[in-house]
Structure formats: structure tokens, C-alpha cells
Amino acid sequence: MLKTALVFIATLVVVGTLFAAELPTAPNGITLYPEYMDWKVIAPSYREDKGHIRIITGNAAAVTAMRAGIKPLPDGSVLAKAAWKAEKNPSFPVATEPGQFVQVEFMVKDAKKYKNTGGWGFARFLGNDLQPYGKDESFVLECFGCHTPVANNDYLFTKIVKTP
Amino acid sequence: MLKTALVFIATLVVVGTLFAAELPTAPNGITLYPEYMDWKVIAPSYREDKGHIRIITGNAAAVTAMRAGIKPLPDGSVLAKAAWKAEKNPSFPVATEPGQFVQVEFMVKDAKKYKNTGGWGFARFLGNDLQPYGKDESFVLECFGCHTPVANNDYLFTKIVKTP
Numbered sequence: 001m002l003k004t005a006l007v008f009i010a011t012l013v014v015v016g017t018l019f020a021a022e023l024p025t026a027p028n029g030i031t032l033y034p035e036y037m038d039w040k041v042i043a044p045s046y047r048e049d050k051g052h053i054r055i056i057t058g059n060a061a062a063v064t065a066m067r068a069g070i071k072p073l074p075d076g077s078v079l080a081k082a083a084w085k086a087e088k089n090p091s092f093p094v095a096t097e098p099g100q101f102v103q104v105e106f107m108v109k110d111a112k113k114y115k116n117t118g119g120w121g122f123a124r125f126l127g128n129d130l131q132p133y134g135k136d137e138s139f140v141l142e143c144f145g146c147h148t149p150v151a152n153n154d155y156l157f158t159k160i161v162k163t164p
Numbered sequence: 165m166l167k168t169a170l171v172f173i174a175t176l177v178v179v180g181t182l183f184a185a186e187l188p189t190a191p192n193g194i195t196l197y198p199e200y201m202d203w204k205v206i207a208p209s210y211r212e213d214k215g216h217i218r219i220i221t222g223n224a225a226a227v228t229a230m231r232a233g234i235k236p237l238p239d240g241s242v243l244a245k246a247a248w249k250a251e252k253n254p255s256f257p258v259a260t261e262p263g264q265f266v267q268v269e270f271m272v273k274d275a276k277k278y279k280n281t282g283g284w285g286f287a288r289f290l291g292n293d294l295q296p297y298g299k300d301e302s303f304v305l306e307c308f309g310c311h312t313p314v315a316n317n318d319y320l321f322t323k324i325v326k327t328p
Contacts, residue, residue: 037205037327044208044219046250049258055208055219055325082327086210089321091313094213098325128328149255157253161219161262163201163246164292 024130026123028137030108032130033059036080042066043161046086046096053086053098056158062109066160072119073154077109081158101128107156117144118155188294190287192301194272196294197223200244206230207325210250210260217250217262220322226273227324236283236318241273243320265292271320281308282319 025031039057046053058066062077083105084098103126111119122143124133133139147155189195203221210217222230226241247269248262267290275283286307288297297303311319 037325040202041205041219041221043262044210044217046208046210046217046260047258048260053208053210055205057205082325084325091317092321094211095321096210096212097322098207101325101327104327130328153255157256157259158261161201161246161248161265163265163268164294 024125024132026125026132026139027134028121028123028140030106030121030123032104032123032125033078033080033106036082036104036106039063039080041161042079043158045081045158047083050083051086052083052102053096054081054083056081063160071154072111073109073156075110075112079107079156079158081105103127103133104130117141118147118151120144120147120155188289188296190289190296190303191298192285192287192304194270194285194287196268196287196289197242197244197270200246200268200270203227203244205325206243207322209245209322211247214247215250216247216266217260218245218247220245230324236275237273237320239274239276243271243322245269245271245322267291267297268294281305282311282315284308284311284319 023031023034036057039059040063042056042058042063044053044055057080059078062073062079065073065077081104083102085100085102086096087099089095089097103124105122105124108121109119110121114121117140122140125131126133147157150157187195187198200221203223204227206220206222206227208217208219221244223242226237226243229237229241245268247266249264249266250260251263253259253261267288269288270286272285273283274285278285281304286304289295290297311321314321
């Protein structure tokens, strides 16, 4: 019985390690959060210039704080922005909907660890093979540069949707 | 102690009843599902003709089935489609994001109860006062008419987004 339990635990550890090892990791050490499509919605977004339609989701820490109007978001908050090619629905062309997956991006809040980039760590994973974006850690300067105009909104472009 | 417990339970019943009584109800008896923003995402959508940006979410029964590719969806599946006015982000005008809340619509699967409308019950609640749409039960013919072209997709325009 004990032996069976130990084998079971050992299997769990091996499987867990393999799973973690397979997750893509950005050059700054941020690993893809595989559960991002199970997080709650912050907002949809449509990028006319890129022809992308997107969803921004957030983990529990982020969504709870955003719904309460807390800003800046607390450490541990993670936002995900997933993008798909925008395509017209073949049965209803006035509706634009997601086609092929393009990328998923993350913003991870840790005021101390990421103090040089507004308290946010950035990561982007491209295409169906979730290729990490950036050759080295300096890629975050591009992310941070783009987000600087919204420094007064905790570096976030997106606000959480309002419902009655 | 028993008296305190009974008062507590009675209070819960009263509060629960009041809360239920306050939920708007469509002419066909479908009541707004207040937790729809806590459901998982099925897809974003952009309606160019109406200037709306939308999110479709689904309850656990719906999302589990859609992720598994099950069609038609099982009884108990509920989809919500929430719409906001599409507005350009003032800090980044190539991004279109949600502004004012417009409406939320529901599709409720019960193959037997709603057998005349493809197994789906429909409801729409308008504006910040969530005014039920439709003067009487016949409003569903309008909903069903519009969804008929996608009868071969279980009357759903939207497919669940794919991620790697």
C-alpha cells in the first residue's frame, strides 16, 4: 500500500516536472500561464491596424482588484491578452470574430522585482508553437515603451468592462 | 441559540427572495443570469454595423461541451452575449474597446422545453436598467429567425476560440 502510494507520488512529480519543463518561457524568465482561458474576462478589444480581435483576462487577484477599482494592481496580479486574426463570420459578415490564433501576452505585477518597468513583467508567446518573443531580456523595453503613455492607469490600456 | 438561528435563516430567505424578485425576467420567463461575467470566455466579437464590441461567455455545462467539440450542446447549457458601444481607446486610437453597456442576451438550452425554437430559449436585457426585450412571448421568433441560417451549428453563430 505504501509502495503503491510512493510510486503514485513519484509519478505525479515526474509528470508535473515534465509539464512545467514543456511550458514556454520568455527571456526574462516569465513562463506561460496555461490557465489563462479559464480566468475571468476583463475586456474584449479589436485592433483595426493589425486585424486582430482580442480578449483580456485576469487571474483572481487582478480581476478582484479591478472590479473594486483598486489601482495600482497588487503584486500577484496577472493579465493575459490573447489575440486571433479577425475574420468576418461567413454566415453573418457584419460580425467580426476570431480566426487563427496569433499570440498571447502577459503582464505580471511585482512592484519590487519589476520596479524598472512600472512594476510589471512582460511576456509574449507567438503562434501555435507559442514561441517566446525577444532575443534577450531587453525585449521588455519595447513593451514598456509602448505602455508608458498610460502610466497614470498603472500602465494598462484596458479598463475592466462595466455591467449594470 | 435556536431563535437566533431561525431569525438568521428567515433573514436569508427574505433577502434571497428580494434578490430573486429584483432580477429582470423576459416575457418567456427567462430570468437574467447575474453571474454571466464570472463565466468562461467563448469568444469576443465585433459588430461593425451596430458599432458594438461583445463578449460571449458560457456556463460550465456550455464551455465544457464546446471545448470537447460536443454539438448540439446539452440541456442546461447557457450562453451569454454582452455588448458595449465600441469606442477608440483615447490613448491608442487603433484599439477599439468597450464603452457604454448596451445589452446582454442569453441562449438557454432545453431541447424539450424549447423544441419549437431549435432547443434554445432566448432572452435580451437592454441598457443599464436591463429592460427585458419583447412585449410578449412571440419576441423569440425574431431571435430564432435570425439564428436559423446557422441551424447546422446548433443555431450558434459563435464558435469557441482555439488556443494552442
